[in-house]
Amino acid sequence: MMSHVRLVVMSGLAASVTLLLVSVPAFANGRVQNFVTQSAGPYTLAIGTIPETPVVGNLHLTISVADESTGAYLLDAEVSVTGAGPRSEVPDLGPIVAEKNPLDPTFYDINTSVDRVGTWKFTIDVSGELGDASTAIEIEVTSISPIAGILTIVGLVAFLLVLGLSVRAFLKQQRNASGRDRAR
Numbered sequence: 001m002m003s004h005v006r007l008v009v010m011s012g013l014a015a016s017v018t019l020l021l022v023s024v025p026a027f028a029n030g031r032v033q034n035f036v037t038q039s040a041g042p043y044t045l046a047i048g049t050i051p052e053t054p055v056v057g058n059l060h061l062t063i064s065v066a067d068e069s070t071g072a073y074l075l076d077a078e079v080s081v082t083g084a085g086p087r088s089e090v091p092d093l094g095p096i097v098a099e100k101n102p103l104d105p106t107f108y109d110i111n112t113s114v115d116r117v118g119t120w121k122f123t124i125d126v127s128g129e130l131g132d133a134s135t136a137i138e139i140e141v142t143s144i145s146p147i148a149g150i151l152t153i154v155g156l157v158a159f160l161l162v163l164g165l166s167v168r169a170f171l172k173q174q175r176n177a178s179g180r181d182r183a184r
Contacts, residue, residue, distance in 0.1 A: 032062045042075075042134025043126050044068045055144045056117060061100060061110040065126055073106040077128035081110050086118025095125070114141050 004161040032048030039045075043065050065074045082094035096106035097170060103180075114120055120141055125134045 040135035042130040079108040083122045
């Protein structure tokens with residue numbers, strides 16, 4: 001009896017771990033791996049995205065603002081972003097005011113979404129103690145890969161299959177055990 005309960009629990013844990021391994025990670029601050037550095041007047045801006053290769057859907061921009069001459073980060077700048085999608089002459093997004101990252105005040109964060117594939121042009125406006133400045137950055141947005149979704153479904157089906165077979169074996173053993181008890 002106890003070995004089958006352990007089998008069910010271990011099967012469930014194995015399937016859960018498999019499901020977690022194939023799941024797509026959630027967006028969170030502090031996960032930007034690569035930054036593009038650009039000058040904007042007296043400022044140096046470092047701009048990064050989550051996901052690293054942007055896809056149609058949610059887009060997180062992280063921006064740091066530094067004094068170009070000293071390299072010191074500005075913690076009290078006002079940063080806003082507008083975005084124009086492919087083949088668009090007017091902004092599709094914004095202006096969106098960036099919020100200071102509560103975990104690291106050297107970063108300013110924006111959460112938005114993009115609705116089509118192609119090259120998006122984002123204009124970043126900075127207002128701080130050194131004056132006002134602006135720069136533009138182009139970000140290539142691609143389509144979502146179906147592989148992550150397929151792997152998640154495969155993991156879920158595997159989990160349900162293992163769970164179902166384990167429950168079936170457990171119930172069969174229970175039935176056999178109760179039949180033996182009646183025969184005695």
